[in-house]
């Protein structure tokens with residue numbers, strides 16, 4: 001999922017809209033609730049419950065620009081919409097809002113979420129199967145133990161960059177890096193390109209002045225990757241997408257590489273941040289983990305139920321008139337999957353405080369033909385990374401009052417912006433990794449996008465501690481150096 005850049009910072013305590021300000025009003029034309037703006041973004045769960053009490057399992061809502069949609073709140077109704085793909089299309093071109101002028105595609109901040117792109121997210125039926133079969137085959141080629149071993153290495157080396165300090169901001173130093181490093185590696189990115197791509201792809205989400213340049217850099221890097229893999233295919237997602245019998249064009253391959261990178265990064269980083277926040281703020285949660293009453297995979301599943309990384313999933317479009325949750329849905333209407341609201345539906349969770357144990361029936365990866373194909377990879381990154389962090393730094397405690405934690409929020413998701421912790425300083429790990437990593441491919445010489453397009457140029461290459469005299473440091477060493485300097 002490509003999350004839009006127009007997000008707002010909120011604190012747990014909440015922002016209060018100026019009295020009478022129409023742009024900040026909780027309701028818009030027709031009295032429908034706004035799913036955007038400070039009121040909605042401060043307490044989304046509260047808003048979903050109000051809507052459920054007023055409208056039942058399906059509620060009329062307004063998106064940015066007061067674009068009309070239905071928010072599906074019921075668990076069963078969400079599953080219905082996600083699985084009845086002939087009735088509810090995933091193709092945005094079915095939406096009537098394009099022809100009624102309800103949205104200006106040139107300026108609407110909704111476009112990254114609801115605009116059409118040539119990828120499997122925006123396709124139905126046979127076309128969806130064609131594109132999706134290539135995506136799932138490209139992910140299925142990896143053996144989970146191999147992915148774990150790689151994540152293991154990335155996690156240890158990230159922790160080595162801050163463990164001596166006795167303090168760290170875990171979102172910046174850990175949870176946002178680990179998924180990105182893993183995904184870039186799985187995509188097949190060259191050692192040369194990786195450090196800048198990690199930075200650019202993270203920057204793309206942050207709504208900074210450099211986000212557009214970062215997006216251009218990410219796309220250019222992926223286009224270059226496709227050219228390189230045509231010449232030198234490997235065991236990676238890019239090569240598998242290109243070789244798949246579904247016959248993806250180069251443009252489709254680039255779109256799917258970008259989709260995988262962006263769909264997998266933000267969600268997995270959110271999940272890891274949320275689990276670690278629970279560890280340092282909820283003594284019961286931490287006690288159950290430490291005491292063995294809850295395993296780490298169970299803790300991750302609990303957080304997936306309680307705080308889905310994507311709270312609202314865009315979008316489905318009614319192929320014809322129908323009734324859903326007591327509401328009359330018209331052909332072409334837009335429906336949003338309320339994943340967080342559905343997970344809290346009393347119909348399936350009479351006591352939301354009760355532990356879910358092994359139950360994986362939540363909606364956080366959606367359902368039906370578009371259900372997340374990367375969920376195993378997301379779970380492996382989260383489980384492995386958090387396990388290593390808590391094993392190495394079992395004494396982490398929150399370094400600030402819990403009330404001062406802040407989020408970047410939007411209609412679709414909430415991201416913890418920082419998780420500062422302290423712990424007893426420890427020496428970096430000296431132990432060697434079980435298996436040596438494969439040799440780096442030869443450096444690229446042509447077609448690499450100009451460093452000016454990146455948000456920040458990589459520091460000059462200086463041999464790292466592991467490099468022999470005169471040897472060029474690997475991308476990984478250079479990235480670690482950037483982190484240490486940062």
Ligand code: HEM
Nearest residue numbers: 120121263264267268271309364365366370372374377378
């Ligand atoms: C905790 C982590 C993750 C969460 C919570 C998550 C959640 C989701 C959700 C809710 C959807 C939308 C499904 C729909 O439209 O009904 C989705 C789609 C998708 N996700 Fe994930 N995701 C995660 C990690 C990943 C990873 C790691 C990858 C890739 C390695 C990935 C690749 C994709 C792709 C390609 C789609 C589009 C599938 C389609 O339309 O057929 N996701 N994900």
